[in-house]
Amino acid sequence: MAAGTQQQKQGIFAAHQIAALARDGAILPLTPFAADQIQPASLDLRLGRRAWRMRASFLPGGKSLGDAIKRHALHEINLSAGAVLETNCVYLAELSESLALPKDISAAANPKSSTGRIDVFTRVIADRARGFDTIEPGYSGPLYAEISPRTFPILARENSRLSQIRFRRGNTKLDGAGHAALHAREKLVSNANPDFAGGIPVSIDLSGFEGGLVGYRAKRHTGLIDVDRTASCDAADFWEPIFSRGGGELVLDPGEFYILASKEAVRVPPDHAAEMTPFDPLVGEFRVHYAGFFDPGFGAEEAGGAGARAVLEVRSHDVPFILQDGQAVGWLVYERMMETPHNLYGARLGSNYQAQGLKLSKHFRTPR
Template sequence: MGTARLDTTDEPCGGILPSQAIERLIADGAIALDRPAAADQVQPASLDLRLGTKVHRVRASFLPGAGRTVAERLEEFTLHTIDITAGAVLETGCVYIAPLMERLALPAEVAAATNPKSSTGRLDVFTRVIADGARSFDQIPAGYAGPLFAEISPRTFPVLARPGSRLSQLRLRRGEPRLSDAELVALQQRARLVDDDAADVRGGVAVTVDLLGDGRGLVGWRAKRHTGVVDVDRPGAHDVSDFWEPIHAGRSGLVLDPGQFYILASREAVQVPPDHAAEMTPFDPLVGEFRVHYAGFFDPGFGHAEGRGAGARAVLEVRSHEVPFILEHGQTVGRLVYERMLERPRTLYGELATSNYQGQGLKLSKHFRAP
């Protein structure tokens, strides 16, 4: 497999590759696919990654380390291998490693990062991508050539997966696309990234939690334990009441119980302009010992008028660590980091039939029927 060079306009500050550049890399063989790409696999600024035909149940999470391959480490750590051709249930509390259908031969100037898809995060399926020689999860160095593997660990619901199931997504970067604080201030003034004129944009746009809720006082959902299986490939197939219990506004905030998983929403309406992409920081120990986001990518056009959105809430996938923690309305829970696109994507988020979360408020994953 040859190494492709990117045919894009020179951008000294760098940027995120749009859908048309990802398609060129696929055509050139820099992204190789075991099966032809699905019609909606390429998103405005990311590529969905698909499970292969097998998953390995392993003793524990691991990184291969410099000079070692994931396949070599699997020989050490695999307990048993599961053929998922006909579908297989991945159990809670277990760690699985799945070879992916996509492999890379990146140009020397292009690096990649991965994250769970939005629907994966909202199911509390902890998913990270590993590359050969990796010393960190979800980070793929510029010029990497080799296979990709997904680490999968369902935390709350057992899930049914099969070849082609998409739990993770990959984003490609050239150079340094992240905006400085000064650039972010200017973009907020020009494009109104969040509907708060006093928003704090130091180190990213501050996102706060909504604990007032809608007209019924609904502020979120708490996951039930010991439920049935969620089929990750069947949108709208499951009853909300079988998996979730509603949370309503209280007088003294919301006490996060360690070990419980919550779906909440941001107080602010968020938007991503067509020539930018965004990512939510998953955990900030300075604001509390809890995690607010597994799936961190926001595609160009999310919540934006040109993508037929009028602002959209950021859904927060919340889990407290070790100790109970009290969340209060308007408390800062994370930050949105904005990055430049190398080019405007051919299609924006919201213009795709699979844009399940455009214009969203408080919303569970696409697998559940609207309550």
């Protein structure tokens, strides 16, 4: 693609355009990308060799992250051979990818789906940043990941991938009318009359899946999860299944972590991407979905994903809270792609969560 042509387009960068950004020097990896590192509309970020156990979470707020590490780090950790990151601790890790973005390109980061589903709170920080997970247009410098396992201790190492980043040019998000028009064309969710005020509403399913299963609650004091190993853990050692009792309600215990699923089947058409955002915070003291990126093709029939649900990571804060079947818990906000990816999210890419119902992270063997 000629540079002049690309500059006239606005939208989320597709995989082949992310590769072009790297070739042009806007993304600077320490080592060449892994074969599956570029996703249809995002780039997986790899942990670097060094991490630090921090005294507390922080934002640099216009100051150098290097200076902040010197002031607030308790000790340095070498990730080259792997290291255990303990629960309720805050770590800062350098990332293998740095940026030298053009002035008209910005970026946003998010935990990967597998990261959110094991309750690892992860945020990307740019040098001198005043906000998490937000990379300003024209940013040039290193990237770091703040990592805080909440429920399970994890084993991570250099090149582990906990976060992902999207690149965009221009105003890419749809407004209410844009969501309504796209839903009329594509039927983004399976419910009949969605409200488009903040995107596409997503509600909770407590009616029960196969066998009456409605979700999972994380156990405490479990073993270790190696973030790079698939199907390495027995789900029964880490999760307590929750079954419907016919009332359509679930009491969330404060501080506990739950995996639930949306009532709606969700579709992301090939020429759009989506992100889960919190519903109105006034509806209750709970947080839904740490990992919010949905790639083009998620839930799309042409990519083998018909009927895919949004899996929701849920935590109640401060007080017990009663969730009700069908209660709205989040918005799916859609954004225009600059170009349609050559490969969509799905089986062809080995995507872990296409056509999912209620599904734990890839680290767990499927409960029987």
